[in-house]
Amino acid sequence: MSKATIKEVAAEAEVSTATVSRVLNESGYVSDEIKERVLEAVAKLNYQPSAIARSLKQDKTYMIGVIVPDISNSYFMGISRGIEDVVGPEGFQLMFCSSDESPDKENRLLQLLQEKRVDAIVLATAGGNDEKVKQLSDSGLPIVLVDRKLESDEAGAGLDLVAEDNEEGACRLTGKLLEDGHVRLGVVNGPARVSTGRERYEGVLKAMREHGLDPKPLVYNGDFSTEDGVLAVRKFLKSDPKPTAIVSLNNRMSLGVLLEIVRSGLKIPDDMAVASFGEVEAGSLLKNPGLYYIDQHPYDMGIKTGELLLKRIRKEETPAEPVFEIFRNEVNRIG
Incomplete structure (x- = not known):
């Protein structure tokens, strides 16, 4: 059966x-009588009205593109849920994309979302696409950076940012291990092209300097x-010598750290202490883990991101000054 057309309804x-x-x-204006006849x-x-035709007429698709490194990561899932809970009731839908930490794939996804005429983009960048992001922003497409900055301060200067206080958080996290007497540290970090990798590693070095240690983990x-x-x-x-403690600066990497320590027959924290930037759900399953972790709030970050998106799409502030929302997170301990 063919779909009905607006002419047939008329x-x-x-x-x-x-x-x-x-x-x-x-x-x-349409009278109540006419409205009732049309709806009948x-x-x-x-x-079913054509969403494509409606978007062309209104110059709005009610779609928001979300590019994150890995949508299956619970951290980015939490951010996405917060965004959806804000923009969903306003009629917007999210188009999720995973860059897999690949700058090339991220570039293709940015191009795809532009071609899909999304109303805005949320980006947790894998790095390497400052020029493309600036080009899209200069064209009038609202872009909100989440979790990560662009590599160039100049490129990201006019964009909203919702992120964590990475350097200070990593500094406080590392400080807990140093206060427990650990001086030989192993650091598991991400790529330097990503701001979270750079900032969190600098936080580790800062903590070591503050404790009078040579910052060479x-x-x-x-x-x-x-x-x-x-x-x-x-x-x-x-x-040789082996570190007595490991600082892992991402929750996914922290899971791998815990798994391999247990596989190696070592005990946490007796044989190897661990501190994680981000909670690892499996950590609570370990017996007496003594695991330090940064308590992140991805859902709250998503809520703030969603609010910014609606403001930018609706052009509620003119001129639109960029917003920098930095979340400060505390260190907790399991066990």
């Missing part, structure tokens, strides 16, 4: 197509994956 209701459009879009015709013919630079945490522990256990 014929059934004995009105013009313009009148049908006014009823469906709730724009312009819509129901009878099971008419053993470092494994990964790509924010569980496998990176596994490989980092293998590297650390082969070193």
Whole structure:
């Protein structure tokens, strides 16, 4: 059975197509009698308005693109849920994309979202696309950076940012291990092209300097994956001397760290202490883990991001000054 058209609805209701459009879009005056006839015709013919046609007419798609490194990561899932809970009731839908920490894939996704005519983009960048992001922003497309900054301060100067206080958080986290007497540290970090990698590592070095230590920890630079945490522990256990504690600067890598320590027959924290930037759900399953972690608030970050998106899409502030919302997180301990 073919789909009903707006012309067929108009014929059934004995009105013009313009009148049908006014009823469906709730724009312009239409008498109650005419409105009832149009809605009865819509129901009878099971008419579905074309979202594409409506978006072209209104110059709005009610779609928001969200590009994150890994949508399956609970941290980014929390952010996405917060965004959805704000923009969803306002009629917007989210288009989720995972860049897999690949600048090339992120570039293609940015191009795709532009072609899809999304009303705004949320970006947790994998790095390397400052020029493309600035180009999109300069064209008038609202972009909100979340969790990560662009590599160039100049490129990101006019963009909203919702992020954590990465340097101070990593500094406080590392400080807990140093206060417990650990001086030989292994650091599991992400790529330096990503602001979270740069800032969190600087926080580790800052804590070591504040405790009078030479800031030269053993470092494994990964790509924010569980496998990176596994490989980092293998590297650390082969070193001489071995570190007595590991600072893992991402929750996915922290999971790999915990898994490999347990596989190696070591006990946490007796044989190897661990501190994680971000809570690891599996950590609570360990017996007496003594695991330090930064308590993140991704859902709250998503709420703030959603509020900014609505402001930018609706152009509520002119001129629009960029907003920098930085969340300060505390150190907690399991066990």
